[in-house]
Amino acid sequence: MHHLLQVWFDWVLHGGYLGIIVLMALESSIFPVPSEIVIPPAAFLAAQGKLNLWGVIAAGTFGSWLGASVTYWVSLWLGRILIVKWGRFFAISESKLTRAEHWLHRYEAGGIFFARLLPVIRHLISIPAGIIRMNFTTFSLMTIVGSALWCGVLAWFGQTAITPEMLGDPAGLTMALKAKSHLIGAAVIVLCLLYFLVMRLTAHRNGTPP
Numbered sequence: 001m002h003h004l005l006q007v008w009f010d011w012v013l014h015g016g017y018l019g020i021i022v023l024m025a026l027e028s029s030i031f032p033v034p035s036e037i038v039i040p041p042a043a044f045l046a047a048q049g050k051l052n053l054w055g056v057i058a059a060g061t062f063g064s065w066l067g068a069s070v071t072y073w074v075s076l077w078l079g080r081i082l083i084v085k086w087g088r089f090f091a092i093s094e095s096k097l098t099r100a101e102h103w104l105h106r107y108e109a110g111g112i113f114f115a116r117l118l119p120v121i122r123h124l125i126s127i128p129a130g131i132i133r134m135n136f137t138t139f140s141l142m143t144i145v146g147s148a149l150w151c152g153v154l155a156w157f158g159q160t161a162i163t164p165e166m167l168g169d170p171a172g173l174t175m176a177l178k179a180k181s182h183l184i185g186a187a188v189i190v191l192c193l194l195y196f197l198v199m200r201l202t203a204h205r206n207g208t209p210p
Contacts, residue, residue, distance in 0.1 A: 012041045017059040024063025043158030057151045064147035068126040075130030101128045116146025
């Protein structure tokens with residue numbers, strides 16, 4: 001695993017924006033590339049003047065959308081039966097898929113937005129979205145908004161907590177992420193609670209059961 005982390009680090013350090021796009025596209029699919037070791041180093045490089053911060057966030061957002069879109073269309077094409085049959089090879093059980101489908105049926109666009117902020121879930125949410133044939137424009141918009149917010153949070157972390165020594169040591173970055181994870185998690189939870197509060201109040205105001 002440490003070797004994979006080092007490879008991903010090298011892609012960010014030497015691949016520039018293209019490396020960010022590729023890694024974030026993988027991160028938004030079923031491949032285990034953590035965005036936490038992609039955007040923070042890139043943001044640190046931006047702070048050093050080697051990249052542009054907004055370019056990093058834009059590349060991360062586009063990569064996330066690209067990977068999610070590919071997964072969406074593959075899932076729509078394959079259908080639920082094949083996903084259930086072969087999903088076990090990627091830790092996708094039928095029960096997980098069913099819960100995700102119910103989640104999207106209930107919250108629709110809000111469910112996609114919320115999922116983009118949650119580790120693990122953001123890797124898989126495109127699968128049920130494709131299976132239930134969710135409107136692709138809505139799916140794309142919520143994916144872009146949620147991914148941009150998440151990349152922004154990680155970029156802030158990269159510019160405030162990364163040190164030059166961490167760029168050569170993925171394990172050190174992982175430890176730093178754990179030390180700050182409670183702050184990142186708290187910020188995401190607050191944003192999500194505010195979102196669902198607004199959604200609930202809006203539904204009540206419109207006469208729809210919340």
